Amino acid sequence: MARISTIMNANPLTVKKDTTIFEAAKLMANKPHGCVIVIENKKPVGIITDSDLVKNLAYKKINPESKVAQIMSSPATSIMHNSKLENANKIIDTKGFRKYPVVDKEGNLVGLVNENDVVQAINDNIRFHRNLQNTVLILFVVFEFFVFILYRYLINYFPFLR
């Protein structure tokens, strides 16, 4: 069974609580992550996405030299690194966010997972299982067919079938 740790991005961008917004923006520019996780003692305390930055810098005119703690979404909903994809999907369905920090048993940050990765991985799994199940079923029906149709001939050769 696939776990979150196999599909997560193990190198998330992280900042401290007292980093300035400008520094965080600098870190995120030109990176495909789309978000930066605010950590405190290795534990995720908040998350800042591209759209948070756009909203706060362009719309609300927050000073770029202020701290990230002002604009971060906190607390960030974390997903355990060993949780199953279906359980992660349930969390994603209820929360409706795109990006989630992945934490280990002690609550330390180990990665980042986004909605699309989880959904795609589940779809791949379902497809694989469906193909496997259909193959098994077809083989079983073929076997059944032979046993039932050829029963009358088989009993001539195998007396124990009588």
Added chain:
Amino acid sequence: MIRANTIMTENVVTVNEAASLKEAANLMLNKHVSTLMVAKDSKPIAILTENDIVRGFISKKAGKVKDVMSKNFLTINPETAYIFIIKKLKEEKIRLFPVIQNNKLVGIITETDIVDATRDFTRFHQIMQEAILAAFGLVTAFFLFFFSPLGQSLRNSLA
């Protein structure tokens, strides 16, 4: 076969390349989108994502859309297969597909559209899986009954 035109968003928010980054950011917030198409005479020439705007804010001198927009994008047509889009997403990490027909922008496929479509397919696959299992189960039950002694006696009494 699922095509691009069934999953694309048809209302694309476009922006002029001479607009300022602030205008572009306001447009994004008002229209609730994360990506703008930069268009000239309804012909797409570049894309502008939230990340591009962030990049524009940290480099002090870039104030216009045309300073930060990226002209490097992959266009598809409405007949492009869904499988092709998924393949590009997974292998080349392309997250944005403007849909072009006769040199005109007719829609856009973003990551959100792909997530929604994939969720639908997953549900469809699950239902199909259950249906196939049920059908095979009924066939098996029929075989077992038909060739069993009970079925034999029923067949004999009917004949």
